[in-house]
Amino acid sequence: MTTASVKGIFSERSIRRARLGSGLVIFVFVLLHLSNHALGLISLASADKARHLFLVLWRNPIGTALFYGSVLIHIALVLRAIYIRRSLVMPKGEMAQIVLGLLIPLLLMDHVIGTRVAHELYGYIDDYETVVEQLWIRASANGVRQVLGVLAVWIHGCIGIHFWLRYRPWYAEWSALLLAPAILIPVLSLLGFVQMGRTLADPAYQLTTNPYEVNLNARYLSDPEVRSRVATVRAGLYGAFSASLLLVVIARARRKLKERLDQVVVHYPGGEVIRVPRGFTVLEASRLGGLPHYAVCGGKGQCSTCRVQILGDYQYLPPPDKLEQTTLKRINAGPDVRLACQLRPNADLAVAPLLVPSVEAPPANSQETSPGREREIVVFFVDIRHFTTLTETRLPFDVVFLLNRYFAIIGKAVEQAGGRLDKFIGDGAMALFGLDTAPEEACRQALNAAAAIVAEIEKLAAELADELTLPLRIAIGIHTGPAVVGTMGYGRVRSMTAIGDTVNVASRLESAAKEFEAAIVISEPVADLSGAALSGIESREINVRGRALPLKVYVIPREKAAEPLEGKA
Template sequence: MTTVSATGIFSERTIRRARLGSGLVIFIFVLLHLSNHAIGLISVAAADKGAHLFLMIWRNPVGTAIFYSSVLIHIALVLRAIYMRRSLVMPKGEMAQIVLGLMIPLLLIDHVIGTRIAHAFYGYIDDYDAVVSMLWIRNPTNGMRQALGVVAVWIHGCIGIHFWLRYRPWYPAFAPLLLALAILVPVLSLLGFVEMGRTLADPSYRQAMTISAYKEGVNTHYTSNPEVHRQVAMIRAGLYGAFSASLLIVVVARARRKLKERLDQVAVHYPGGEVIRVPRGFSVLEASRLGGLPHYSVCGGKGQCSTCRVQILGDYENLPAPDKMEQTTLRRINAGPDVRLACQLRPNSDVAVAPLLVPAVEAALPANSQETSPGREREIAVLFVDIRHFTTLTETRLPFDVVFLLNRYFAIIGKAVEQAGGRLDKFIGDGAMALFGLGTTPEEACRQALNAAAAIVAEIEKLAAELADELALPLRIAIGIHTGPAVVGTMGYGRVRSMTAIGDTVNVASRLESAAKEFEAAIVISEPVASLSGADLSGIESREISVRGRALPLKVYVIPREKAAEPLEGKG
């Protein structure tokens, strides 16, 4: 079985975008609807006034067409995704989203019938007085059901938004705020519903209300007319039946496919000797999940990252060719011809593979847990700092004196890095490494790194003056700063695990710190840092240096000690 092309109107990428777009329309509708409910904390009248704006947006021909077409498209694509998924073994977050999504129609069909359909077909005036009275006073069981529906649809939407945004560089910085909103919106909505229900249940409020004869006549006709009840029952049966039949078709189609696939299987061999037999058409990632083998997949098996990549052990030329999306990802990491993405490779014959990113065995993480993620690539700035002539400085000092000096030195670095907005990564002997840009833009990361470097140099000058009489040589430091892509993730062994960064960017930053020592300078920064930060480097010497592993020389700026303690002002 071949994969669907990544291009064209009905490509997987287009279908995924249609599912995302329709989901966003529904989420905006739900957000505005729940926000309107929250206005009920003020009064029923205020909520009704807010509903006028809400209905102006969604109860016109354009709004109605956009919303209900989005609902139909989203449900259809979700059912298609359930059918297309070869294995129902998946991370808990994905499972929760699917289960909640299937519950939503069952919980909210009656609400749709009692509001939108009743209004469109029978002229029912579905203001807050009518709807809340029905759910709170006359049928509280249905009211509880609608409350569960609110929670289900909101959590389903929030999980989808999280999966969509979780690997955006800016998302970690805004995640706490978005989480607060995700909690407040349904809570305030439900509190607004409760407050309106209590208000309408108060006899004194009912006596003071003035209900128009027209509204009372129309709504009474809807609620008491047997013919209307019969028609509504037919509509209800049709909607529940259509959804149940659609779900049943998916279940039957999956069962039929599974029966056929039992007769047509392939074996996936792993380096540890494991052999997992799966139906032809399954991906290697799905084989790993079915067999309970830990296998990285940061993007959830969508081909948008390379963490699930495997090396083909044997003949790789006869495997199905990678589609455009997989080719793009493989080219980005300069993968060899024998490297494929496990989530996209669907072998048509027995195959032997070796995962290239192996989860830590000692962590004993579940096979499909997102906690097995090794991290992801980010654009960051890396700062290395080291004491010059440290051995000469300390060779005649007592060990406790050396510890005292290092602690003073490390405190200066830590405070400067944190105040600038960076993260202190690690101390290495008398050196330290700091990361900037974990929650901000590359431009801001470079500015933060330069500010931290200036603060470190200034404070070290003060410490040098304080200890001048005790040290054999003046206390001097060397700093190197570079920016670029690096893999940031939790690494280590056992309990000694911490977030760090690896990659060429880190290596170059370390080389620039060594270059600062060679040039007898305080700070050496690369040209990308200078460009992104917008620093004014007029009067600062520039050089080109060779960096191991790079074919071309790298342009750097050499900042002497006399100017290093002064923050570099932006251009223009």
């Protein structure tokens, strides 16, 4: 987990950006390198021609400094991240990324020494013909090791890219498309390597070999002094990496011995009591104790899914740093709410996780489970006015018939407008817009759905006018803002839904529509984002429970509600 942020260039945010930036440079290098290998499927000559372009980019002073500087920075920051983790209990994805990252130097260091280092120091010609011959014909065991190294570095990089992009609104839609190149690039690269190896193994190809390159490289391979120097370089690099890793292990062991003498106790609502060394985060305490605790961003303070409520006096706790303050401010958290991944208690405390994950396994054929993340969405509530009076004299089957007709209108209008029907609540319904679109488009979709519903309800009311004691009228409330969207429920009753202040406000607007005898009430943010033409539409300010300031809303009467408002401003 992260430590408290430090101001300046060495703040946690700056360090994470440096780790991300260096990782992206390495990933681009690997992407181009593997793409170059894939050209071996065409011919060995094609791969070598592309290799010259690759070397122009990376074997110059700037490219060399950028790449190897990124490698050193990335390794150093990974080792630092391992050290500052108070616990090695972590999700499988994070564990896989760390293990693969530590294996990469061990798997690929010999390849770097045998190509770039040998070329720079001794003029070794490390073209595809030479390298593939060594890995395919002369030392096939090293070829297998190289294949494992390629897979390790690619999977490690893809996990890092996934962790970086998974909070972007567009990523869920594009992730399936990105998966195709993520699989194809290493596969094509390895197939290119195999094809080049088969070409070199063909006796007919040996007749075309350049004798100058063969003799030059043969002198390099057979010279005892050169081989001794290369062995020294190899021992130095392996020794430096091993010593660095050993130093991290020793530092962690030393810290653990000191921490055993200084511990705090974290109490949970279920009666669980977990004792951890002072300096651990609450999230680390949960993981050490085996308690389910959401942390969608991996404990980096970039989401609020791990937040906890402090049960008791919270003033004595260490104040939140800038990163935590920013996240808490975005969700309008109270002073007793903290991020479990950032809070390092200095004394015993009791906490209650606010997003409690389900501990049961998801049932077969259930919806994909999403732990929830904050998104900008539009929430839409609709309800029938005076429903009890309308149905008190009707037979139960007649009520079911009416509701099914009403629900069909709601569902069709929401889906055609591009929204997602969330749930039916008695005679009301809740819908979400903006799960796959920008907030501006989501607001316009919600207004279109509202207009369509009002128009269809008018038709249904005219059809059933002789059977109903009161005219059939509905009330709609629409609001936009941040909400936590994820899969919630129990057992087989699980569905994607949203929770948060935005949902509560939208529900309050639907109630306000009933109070104002109006068809639709929309909040000012919805009106602004949609670009709706609201000339002649009454505006009011209403008080919403939990909000300090009144909220400006637009009250749309039934006479104008069936006319689409979006796009007229």
